Amino acid sequence: MMRTRFCVFIFAVLFLCAGKLFGYSLSKDEVVKTFATANENHLEAVKFIAEKNLQEANKKLEEAALQYEMIISKGFRNGRVYYNLGNTYYRLGEVGKAILNYRKAQRLMPRNAELDANLRLAKNSIEDKEVYHETPAVIQRVLFWFFLMNQNEIITLSVSLYIIVMVLFIALIILKYQWLKRVIIGFSVGLLIAVVSLGIKIYVEQGTDRGVIITKKCPVRYGPGEEYETKYEIHEGVECIVEQVKGKWYKVYVHVGIKQEDALQSDTDKKEDKEIRRGWLHKDNLGVI
Amino acid sequence: MKKHIGIFGFLALLIIILGSREKAYSQEISLISTVDKKIVTLDDKLTLTLTVHGTQDVSQPTFPEIEGFNVLYGPQISAQTRIINGQVSVSKGYIYVLRPVTKGKHTIGPSTMEYKGKRYTSSPIIVEVVESTPSSGTKSFDLDKLVFVELKTDNEEPYLYEQVILYFKLYFQKGLPIADIDYTAPATKNFMEEKLGDQIQYEEVRDGIIYNVLELRTAVFPIVSGELTISPAKLKCNLIVQEERNRRVSPRDDFFGDSFFDDFFGRGQRKYPVERITNPVLLKIKPLPEYGRPEEFKGAVGNFNMEASIKTSRVKVGDPITLSVSVYGEGNIQTINEPELVFNNKDDFKVYPAESTTQITNREEVIRGRKVFSKVIEPQKTELKSIPAIVFSYFDPRENRYKTITKDPIPITVESWEQEIPIQLTLSQEKLPASQQQVRLLTQDILPIMTGISSLKNHGYPVYKNPFLIGGLFLPAIILITSFFVVRHKDRLQTDIGYARNRRAHSVANRRLGMAQSALSGDSSSEFYACLSRGITEYLADKFNIPAASASGDRVSVLLRNKGVPVDVIEDVTRCLSDFDYRRFSSDTGTKDEMEHSLNIAEQLITKLEKQL
Numbered sequence: 001m002m003r004t005r006f007c008v009f010i011f012a013v014l015f016l017c018a019g020k021l022f023g024y025s026l027s028k029d030e031v032v033k034t035f036a037t038a039n040e041n042h043l044e045a046v047k048f049i050a051e052k053n054l055q056e057a058n059k060k061l062e063e064a065a066l067q068y069e070m071i072i073s074k075g076f077r078n079g080r081v082y083y084n085l086g087n088t089y090y091r092l093g094e095v096g097k098a099i100l101n102y103r104k105a106q107r108l109m110p111r112n113a114e115l116d117a118n119l120r121l122a123k124n125s126i127e128d129k130e131v132y133h134e135t136p137a138v139i140q141r142v143l144f145w146f147f148l149m150n151q152n153e154i155i156t157l158s159v160s161l162y163i164i165v166m167v168l169f170i171a172l173i174i175l176k177y178q179w180l181k182r183v184i185i186g187f188s189v190g191l192l193i194a195v196v197s198l199g200i201k202i203y204v205e206q207g208t209d210r211g212v213i214i215t216k217k218c219p220v221r222y223g224p225g226e227e228y229e230t231k232y233e234i235h236e237g238v239e240c241i242v243e244q245v246k247g248k249w250y251k252v253y254v255h256v257g258i259k260q261e262d263a264l265q266s267d268t269d270k271k272e273d274k275e276i277r278r279g280w281l282h283k284d285n286l287g288v289i
Numbered sequence: 290m291k292k293h294i295g296i297f298g299f300l301a302l303l304i305i306i307l308g309s310r311e312k313a314y315s316q317e318i319s320l321i322s323t324v325d326k327k328i329v330t331l332d333d334k335l336t337l338t339l340t341v342h343g344t345q346d347v348s349q350p351t352f353p354e355i356e357g358f359n360v361l362y363g364p365q366i367s368a369q370t371r372i373i374n375g376q377v378s379v380s381k382g383y384i385y386v387l388r389p390v391t392k393g394k395h396t397i398g399p400s401t402m403e404y405k406g407k408r409y410t411s412s413p414i415i416v417e418v419v420e421s422t423p424s425s426g427t428k429s430f431d432l433d434k435l436v437f438v439e440l441k442t443d444n445e446e447p448y449l450y451e452q453v454i455l456y457f458k459l460y461f462q463k464g465l466p467i468a469d470i471d472y473t474a475p476a477t478k479n480f481m482e483e484k485l486g487d488q489i490q491y492e493e494v495r496d497g498i499i500y501n502v503l504e505l506r507t508a509v510f511p512i513v514s515g516e517l518t519i520s521p522a523k524l525k526c527n528l529i530v531q532e533e534r535n536r537r538v539s540p541r542d543d544f545f546g547d548s549f550f551d552d553f554f555g556r557g558q559r560k561y562p563v564e565r566i567t568n569p570v571l572l573k574i575k576p577l578p579e580y581g582r583p584e585e586f587k588g589a590v591g592n593f594n595m596e597a598s599i600k601t602s603r604v605k606v607g608d609p610i611t612l613s614v615s616v617y618g619e620g621n622i623q624t625i626n627e628p629e630l631v632f633n634n635k636d637d638f639k640v641y642p643a644e645s646t647t648q649i650t651n652r653e654e655v656i657r658g659r660k661v662f663s664k665v666i667e668p669q670k671t672e673l674k675s676i677p678a679i680v681f682s683y684f685d686p687r688e689n690r691y692k693t694i695t696k697d698p699i700p701i702t703v704e705s706w707e708q709e710i711p712i713q714l715t716l717s718q719e720k721l722p723a724s725q726q727q728v729r730l731l732t733q734d735i736l737p738i739m740t741g742i743s744s745l746k747n748h749g750y751p752v753y754k755n756p757f758l759i760g761g762l763f764l765p766a767i768i769l770i771t772s773f774f775v776v777r778h779k780d781r782l783q784t785d786i787g788y789a790r791n792r793r794a795h796s797v798a799n800r801r802l803g804m805a806q807s808a809l810s811g812d813s814s815s816e817f818y819a820c821l822s823r824g825i826t827e828y829l830a831d832k833f834n835i836p837a838a839s840a841s842g843d844r845v846s847v848l849l850r851n852k853g854v855p856v857d858v859i860e861d862v863t864r865c866l867s868d869f870d871y872r873r874f875s876s877d878t879g880t881k882d883e884m885e886h887s888l889n890i891a892e893q894l895i896t897k898l899e900k901q902l
Contacts, residue, residue, distance in 0.1 A: 032742050039740045046737075077749025084738040091735075108748045114736040121735055128642055152752040159761050166765030170772050222481075222624070227513050229450075229588045229624065232642075 031076050035084075038067035042088055049091070057091075064088045079109030083118070090122055096214035096236035098122050100287040103212065103239075107205060107289070111148050126237030146197045151205060154198045161191040209242035211252065211286040218286075220279030224249035231279045242288065243278070250286055253278045318343035320350055322400050322411035323499045325462070327434065330421035334361065335387040338499070339400050339411065345370075345381045347404050350411070354398035357418060358387040389418040397497075414497035434498070436461045440475060440522050440567035442509075448575050449514045450590035451686040452620055452655055454485065457522050457567070459503040463492065466529040468560070472505070473523040475567070480509040480517070481621060486653045508656045510590075510621040514576040521567045527560035577684055581691050585629050589683035591620015595628060597679050597696045605704045607639075607667050614643075614662045614679055614696075622647050622658035628681035628696075630666075638677070639667040668703045675700045787834035794831035798824045798895050802888065809884055817884055818873035821891045825866060828895055832902045842866055854901045861894055 041064035048057035068085035071078075082105035090098035102119040109115055140147045149157065165187045172180040216236050221228040224246040234240075234254060244251035253276050318341070325336040335358065339350045345368050352360075363385030371378045389395075397414045436459075443454040455475075461467055485506040493502045511517055577590070596615045604610055616625050627643050643664040651657040666676065675698035682693045752758060781788045801824030808817035823837075830837040833848050842863045849859045869887070872879060879887075 028745075028747070031747075032745055035745060036740075036742060039738060042738050043740075075749060076747045078745055078747060080739040080741070080745065087735055087738050114739075118735045150748070152748060155752045155758070159758055163761050163765050166769050170765070170769050173769070173772050173776050222512065229512065230626075231624075232626075 031071050031074070034067050034071050035081060038064045038071070038088075039084065041067065042084060042091075045088075045091065061088050061092050065092065077108065079105040079107075079112065079115070081105075082108065083112070083115050086122070087118065090118070094214070094236075095122055095125055096212050097287065099126075099237050099239070100212040100214060100289060103210070103289045108150055110150050122237065127235040128238050143197070145194075146201065151198070151201050154194060154201055158191065158194040158198055161187060161194055165191055209288055211240055211242055211250070211288045213238045213240070213281075213285055214287040215285045218281055220252070220277070220281050222279065224251070224280045228280065232277060240286070242286070246280075248283045249280045250283060251278065251280050252286070318404055318407075318409060320400060320402055320409040320411045321494055322353065322397065322414060322497065323494055324397065324414055324416060324497050327415075327496055327498065328417045328419060329389055330419055331389055331392065332421040333389065335389065335416060337363075337385045337387055337397060339364075339383045339385075340380055340499075341382075341402065341404075341409075342378070342380045344404060345379050347381060347402060349383060350400045350402035350409075352385070353400040353411070353413075355387065355395065357389060357391045357393060357395035358397075359390055361386040361388050392418050392420060394418075412497075416497075434462075435465055436467070436526070436528070436563050436565060438522065438524050438565040438567050440519070440570055442519075442570055442572065445571075446573045446575060447511060448590060448684065448686045449577050450510055450512065450588060450621060450624065450684075452591060453509050453511070453572070454655065455482075455507045455509050455519065455570070457505045457507075459524055459526075459565075460493070460495070460500040461503075463499040463501050465501075467526045467563075468529055469525075469527045470503075471525040473525075474507070475522040475570075476520040477507075477509050478520075479513045480511055480519070481623065482510070483508045483621075483649070483652065483656050485656070508652075510624070511572065511574040514574045517572050517574055519570040519572065521569050523564070523566050525562065525564045527562055530559055530561060578689075578691075583682040583691055583693050585680045585693065586682040586684070586691060587626035589616075589620065589625045589681070590686060591618055591683060592685055592687065593618035593620060593625070593681070593683050593694070595679070595681050595694045595696060597628075597699065599676060599699055599701070602700065603702045603704070604668060606669060606671060609641075609665045609667050610676065610701065612664045612666055612676060614664065614681075615659055616662075616681055617650070617657075617659035619655055619657045620683070622649060622656065622660050625660045627662050627664075628679050630664075630677040631680055632677050637668065637670060637673055639669060641665040641667075668701065671703050671705045673701065673703045790831035790834055794828050795895070795899050797831060798828035801827065802892055802895070805888055805891070809881070809888065814879075814884065815873055818869045818887070821887060822866060822869040822873060825862065825869070825891060825894065828898065829862070832898070852902060854898070858894070858897055858901065861890075862898070865890060865894060 041060045045057045045060035045064065048054070048060060065085060065088045068081055068088060071081050072085070082101045086098045086101035086105060089095075089101060099119065099122050102115060102122060105112070105115055106119065135147070145154070145157070165184060168180055168184045168187060171177070172184065213234055213236050218234050218236075218238075219230040220232050220234060222231050238254055240252040240254040242250045242252050255276060321340045321342065323338050323340065325338075326333075329335050337353075337355075339353075341347050341350065349364065364383035367382045367384065369380045369382070394415055394417050397416060399413050400411045402409050438460070439456075439458045441456045441458070443456070444451070447453045455477075457472070457475075459470070485508050489504045489506075491502055491504070493500050509519070593616050596617075598613050600611045600613070601608075614628050616628065627645070630638075630640070632638065641664065643662040645660055645662045647658065647660045649656060649658040668676075678698050679696040680693060682691055684691050782792065783789075801820050805817050805820035805824065808814075808820055826840045827837050829845050829848075830840040833840070835844075835848075845866070846859050846863055849862065850856075865887075869891075871877075872887075
């Protein structure tokens with residue numbers, strides 16, 4: 001009786017897993033096909049640019065962008081797709097959308113040097129001298145796992161450490177080796193750090209909404225509506241943090257920096273001043289990362 | 290000689306002091322006649338005060354002609370000197386207490402006095418005398434007149450963004466003690482607001498009654514046009530009323546000690562809560578006129594001026610120049626937008642966004658302040674001789690027109706770098722000096738797309754939904770808990786004899802019963818009953834961790850009772866043990882059916898005991 005029940009359970013699990021794997025492989029094939037076509041369009045566009053045939057290049061780039069967007073709209077999230085889409089928008093002259101997609105890609109591929117280089121280049125080409133609140137390099141090196149791993153990787157790391165700690169506990173209970181206690185303490189500290197890092201990562205990526213201005217010029221107003229006067233203007237590519245949402249309006253703040261000469265210092269010594277500017281902007285102007 | 294100098298110095302000092310006193314006192318002379326209430330009953334008393342402001346050196350004003358009142362006593366003279374913000378004000382009051390005689394509206398005629406050959410006359414006051422009634426209707430009416438509030442603006446039809454002063458005034462009759470003032474400001478939706486100065490306090494005469502006025506002022510700036518309403522302000526306070534008034538010294542005491550307050554508050558000091566709400570204020574906000582609106586206008590409304598300066602006038606190509614533009618004046622400083630630079634050619638300068646600081650310099654009467662824009666511009670050509678002109682436009686609501694301020698270009702000298710840097714065709718890894726980094730690198734381009742499809746996985750699928758991960762979380766925990774209990778069980782079996790005997794008791798008893806079953810088939814009745822008896826006895830001995838020899842009938846009964854075993858089961862155990870022992874050692878072994886019955890009873894008994902123990 002017990003054996004029959006066990007066999008039915010195993011078959012049910014296998015059936016469910018097989019169904020899931022089968023369904024996933026189909027959508028993956030579509031994705032791979034669309035991705036490859038989009039890549040071909042992009043590469044052809046690059047050739048057209050080299051031949052100075054900008055009209056054809058733009059056409060191909062728009063096609064490629066549409067295909068990448070389609071892959072993403074199907075719920076397929078991959079750093080390469082976002083990176084390639086960012087490149088496509090950059091070549092189309094839409095720096096805001098390019099930065100937006102590079103930032104999305106960065107969350108999935110935090111260790112990719114090519115992505116960092118392209119993002120830096122795109123950021124340098126924006127009109128506003130905006131200072132994004134980057135973490136200092138020293139902290140990035142000390143807390144390297146936080147900056148080099150994406151959310152899923154930190155989850156996997158945390159679960160792995162958890163399993164190791166549990167196995168060590170089981171070994172301690174059965175084998176009663178006292179030295180295992182020290183090993184357990186070491187791995188538990190690692191697990192604690194991983195879990196705290198995961199919490200912070202989730203808060204940073206999902207707790208606060210960050211966005212990029214995707215229109216050429218964006219008026220930031222005193223209130224949520226066209227009837228409010230423009231407070232200041234920001235331009236494409238500026239990154240901001242969304243504080244509040246009201247209807248079709250976002251309340252955002254941006255870090256704006258400006259190089260200032262210090263009268264007492266030499267010309268080479270320039271200090272970077274930062275200012276937080278708040279205001280309301282229409283949803284159409286902002287792409288949320 | 291020294292003596293003369295001393296006298297001269299003293300006289301000079303005296304002249305200075307007297308001169309300053311004269312200057313300080315040089316306020317306008319006036320005669321004001323006031324009463325403490327405008328409606329009195331025939332039982333009430335009326336206090337009439339003739340106050341001379343501006344001097345104390347004056348003869349008594351003439352007593353006015355009054356119909357329908359008798360003078361109870363007076364005048365009581367009081368002199369006051371006040372110094373507020375260095376301003377000295379003096380006054381002298383003549384107080385009369387009158388008793389009404391007849392009903393109706395009576396006029397207290399003007400009083401006159403002469404000072405330095407000039408004649409001063411007070412205004413007449415109309416006082417109504419009504420029949421005294423036991424109800425408090427008239428009294429509550431009086432209370433409304435004692436404390437009231439007002440909300441007003443200085444302009445009912447301002448322009449969009451124009452500064453409007455909102456006044457909240459609390460009037461309370463002079464001498465009326467109030468405390469615990471709780472002010473709820475009006476809601477100013479669709480307005481930006483700035484608080485103006487501290488509260489101010491002064492006296493005001495209304496309908497012949499002197500009020501202390503507490504005034505709060507706020508500057509508001511409408512941010513949408515059309516009809517806007519400022520919601521009412523609310524004020525709560527407590528009137529303090531003294532209880533013990535054995536001796537009525539002054540007419541004011543008389544006022545508070547009269548039957549009105551006695552009725553209202555009873556005797557003893559107590560607080561009487563009062564709540565007052567103003568009327569809402571309706572404003573018609575005019576939109577800014579389209580006619581004559583300059584292109585540079587960005588919404589500044591008020592009266593402003595502008596200054597501009599640069600920190601360095603001699604720079605090299607590409608070096609930053611910090612341009613400081615200060616816009617100051619009267620109006621909403623926060624909303625002043627950056628003045629515009631008028632470029633001849635947009636490529637002449639590289640321009641960075643401005644940083645601004647706002648400072649309110651004066652908030653006494655109206656909001657005045659300064660907004661400073663620090664802007665970095667970098668000249669790109671050596672031919673440039675000046676920075677661009679700066680233009681700022683605003684709307685002046687007093688003159689109903691737009692105004693534009695233009696600052697002339699500020700001269701600068703732009704020098705070239707000593708050595709020209711050739712344009713690079715490849716990315717150089719060498720560190721260039723900061724000044725040379727503006728050289729354009731023609732090959733600078735984004736890195737190519739990623740075309741590999743081998744590891745194209747959906748990273749959007751949240752890993753925490755993975756069943757292996759969920760299993761990885763729960764399975765180790767389950768194994769850990771299980772292994773903990775198993776190991777603990779094994780340890781106890783080895784170390785705790787009582788526990789080990791308890792755990793094994795049932796299996797040992799079953800083994801004994803099995804042996805009894807064998808004995809039954811082997812026709813050995815004494816062995817059969819010995820197995821049954823030993824089976825139950827050893828089972829109980831194991832359960833209670835006592836020697837088997839001690840598991841006799843009486844002790845077993847006591848132990849079972851202590852464990853809460855039902856009485857019928859205890860009786861069954863005792864009966865079985867004695868029965869099995871009897872049959873074991875006697876010749877009356879019973880039939881085979883009886884033996885099987887005994888075996889069944891023993892099995893059932895052990896099962897029952899296993900459940901209970």
